Amino acid sequence: MSDAFVRLRDLTLSYGNTVAVPALNLDIREGELIALLGPSGCGKTTTMRAIAGLLSPTSGSIEIDGRDVTRLAANKRGIGLVFQSYALFPHLNAFENVAFGLRLQKLPEAEIRAKTEAGLATVGLTGFEARKPAEMSGGQQQRLALARSLVMEPKVLLLDEPLSNLDARLRLEMRTELQRVQKETGVTMVFVTHDQGEALAMADRIVLMRDGKIEQLGTPADLYDRPETAFAAEFMGFENILRSEGRELVSDQGRVTVGYESAAPMLAWRPGAVEIGSGPLQGRVIASSFAGGHREYVLDTALGPIKADAPVSIPEVALGETLAFDLPEGTARPLFA
Amino acid sequence: MQMRSLSTWLILGLTLTFLIGPFIIIIFAGASAGNSLAFPPDGLSLKWYLKVFTVESFRASFLLSMFLAVVGTLFALALGVPAAYALNRYKLPGDELIRTIVAAPIIVPGIIVGLALLRYLVVPLNFTVGMALFFAHTALILPYAVRVVSSSLNNLRSDMEEAAVLLGCTRVQAFFKVVLPNIRGGVLAAFILGFVTSFNQVPVSLFLSGPGVRTLPIDMLSYMEITYDPSVAALSALLAFMSVAIVFTAERLLGFSRYV
Numbered sequence: 029m030s031d032a033f034v035r036l037r038d039l040t041l042s043y044g045n046t047v048a049v050p051a052l053n054l055d056i057r058e059g060e061l062i063a064l065l066g067p068s069g070c071g072k073t074t075t076m077r078a079i080a081g082l083l084s085p086t087s088g089s090i091e092i093d094g095r096d097v098t099r100l101a102a103n104k105r106g107i108g109l110v111f112q113s114y115a116l117f118p119h120l121n122a123f124e125n126v127a128f129g130l131r132l133q134k135l136p137e138a139e140i141r142a143k144t145e146a147g148l149a150t151v152g153l154t155g156f157e158a159r160k161p162a163e164m165s166g167g168q169q170q171r172l173a174l175a176r177s178l179v180m181e182p183k184v185l186l187l188d189e190p191l192s193n194l195d196a197r198l199r200l201e202m203r204t205e206l207q208r209v210q211k212e213t214g215v216t217m218v219f220v221t222h223d224q225g226e227a228l229a230m231a232d233r234i235v236l237m238r239d240g241k242i243e244q245l246g247t248p249a250d251l252y253d254r255p256e257t258a259f260a261a262e263f264m265g266f267e268n269i270l271r272s273e274g275r276e277l278v279s280d281q282g283r284v285t286v287g288y289e290s291a292a293p294m295l296a297w298r299p300g301a302v303e304i305g306s307g308p309l310q311g312r313v314i315a316s317s318f319a320g321g322h323r324e325y326v327l328d329t330a331l332g333p334i335k336a337d338a339p340v341s342i343p344e345v346a347l348g349e350t351l352a353f354d355l356p357e358g359t360a361r362p363l364f365a
Numbered sequence: 366m367q368m369r370s371l372s373t374w375l376i377l378g379l380t381l382t383f384l385i386g387p388f389i390i391i392i393f394a395g396a397s398a399g400n401s402l403a404f405p406p407d408g409l410s411l412k413w414y415l416k417v418f419t420v421e422s423f424r425a426s427f428l429l430s431m432f433l434a435v436v437g438t439l440f441a442l443a444l445g446v447p448a449a450y451a452l453n454r455y456k457l458p459g460d461e462l463i464r465t466i467v468a469a470p471i472i473v474p475g476i477i478v479g480l481a482l483l484r485y486l487v488v489p490l491n492f493t494v495g496m497a498l499f500f501a502h503t504a505l506i507l508p509y510a511v512r513v514v515s516s517s518l519n520n521l522r523s524d525m526e527e528a529a530v531l532l533g534c535t536r537v538q539a540f541f542k543v544v545l546p547n548i549r550g551g552v553l554a555a556f557i558l559g560f561v562t563s564f565n566q567v568p569v570s571l572f573l574s575g576p577g578v579r580t581l582p583i584d585m586l587s588y589m590e591i592t593y594d595p596s597v598a599a600l601s602a603l604l605a606f607m608s609v610a611i612v613f614t615a616e617r618l619l620g621f622s623r624y625v
Contacts, residue, residue: 081531082527082530082531102527102530102531103530103531103532103533103534103535105531107531108531109527109528111524111527111528113522113524115524115525115527115528116525117525117529117543118547119547128529128532128542129532129533132532132538133533176528176532180532180533
């Protein structure tokens with residue numbers, strides 16, 4: 029891709045003798061909001077720290093805006109990072125926190141004042157100038173940290189688990205806020221998260237990582253509807269993954285015969301894609317819970333536990349009773365790895 | 366119930382007697398109108414409290430003790446703050462050993478430290494007694510400096526420095542602009558603790574005295590051997606007041622006890 033703004037080439041990152049990220053290649057476009065998604069220990073935070081310059085790569089290169097910054101010190105890269113803990117300066121008030129980086133640039137006082145006020149206004153913190161971070165709520169601290177990075181007009185803004193320290197309501201608000209700020213400023217944003225919901229809702233593209241490698245890269249729709257591997261499928265909520273051998277579906281617990289033969293070695297179904305109430309397969313209800321629009325069942329079957337969502341139109345089936353169901357080929361996502 | 370409250374009061378009373386009793390005895394022994402150190406005093410007067418200020422050797426030794434306490438503590442902080450920082454932020458090889466060595470001067474009895482310094486610094490290396498005293502006091506304060514500053518560094522997240530670096534600071538600037546302002550309470554606490562420790566130090570200084578070079582406590586000891594008058598008690602009381610005033614002010618200003 030020639031329009032890459034951030035370009036990682038064979039980037040290898042290690043802690044001591046442990047290789048956390050082996051030879052990563054990734055292109056990020058200018059103005060893009062990209063999510064590094066994966067379980068803890070997958071290398072997403074490590075990758076982010078390397079882009080920021082807080083971690084030197086063992087080998088490979090990082091290019092930003094056409095310039096190789098692999099050996100450039102963190103304070104010269106022009107990259108912003110909003111830390112998971114916000115890392116605000118507790119001895120400075122909100123104004124001085126935001127002005128911190130501008131003062132280092134030795135800008136004229138009037139310019140510092142104007143930029144700081146504008147930065148605070150962008151995140152809706154006008155009027156909070158004199159507050160110390162400890163006197164602000166979690167959401168306000170988060171926005172303060174964002175403003176502190178934004179006023180530096182970074183080439184790339186990195187966010188480490190930006191929503192993880194907020195309660196559910198604020199999380200939703202901040203999600204919209206981050207997207208708005210990104211659209212307004214046009215800054216290239218890379219955020220790290222372990223929450224697929226967050227990544228799906230916010231990102232233009234998602235980089236799903238596993239063991240330091242990219243498992244799958246694509247738009248939220250790509251990942252949600254078309255996971256390519258069992259790992260990606262499981263991460264995206266395909267909770268029933270089975271091997272397909274001839275006309276049989278196989279799990280570690282057993283095998284059943286179905287009426288079709290799949291070209292893919294594995295098939296995956298979301299709980300909602302399992303047909304319930306009729307079908308050639310049988311399962312005993314071992315857990316059941318009401319989830320508003322549907323009812324979630326866990327069935328004990330010859331294939332082990334199968335998770336299935338039933339529409340509320342189907343009468344509730346009591347625990348211990350047997351339910352007929354089907355794993356139809358039409359609703360399955362074929363997986364080749 | 367009655368018994369329990371009685372024994373509580375008894376224990377409290379005894380504790381206070383043993384803690385504060387000597388202090389009260391000293392105050393009154395110094396305020397004696399008589400000519401020898403005695404308790405209860407023969408009448409009350411402030412003449413010994415005034416006489417303290419006229420004794421020439423007390424003035425010289427007070428200045429030396431002040432110098433050792435202030436400059437020695439500053440020196441120990443100049444060494445101790447970076448040491449505490451390094452031990453805190455980096456995984457150093459042998460850091461446990463370094464911590465032990467740094468703590469050694471308070472674990473090893475002062476008498477031994479004093480003798481060792483005399484035998485191996487002053488005698489063979491021709492150190493002056495003043496220099497040896499300065500070294501000894503700096504080394505004695507260092508453990509407190511490292512310890513107190515370490516505990517306030519522990520409460521400071523390291524990502525704050527990374528944030529400062531990403532905003533354009535060098536590592537050194539980040540230390541002065543972000544770390545130091547946030548541990549200043551700990552540094553001040555270490556200073557006060559170091560000052561008091563150095564000022565009250567006896568066993569090490571005992572070995573490191575020479576003609577005209579004596580710290581105040583040592584000078585008081587030798588004064589008492591010759592002149593057994595209440596001025597030593599008066600001076601002790603004044604010094605105790607000074608220590609109490611310093612610690613009290615520190616506690617009021619920055620919650621000193623949080624750091625110690």
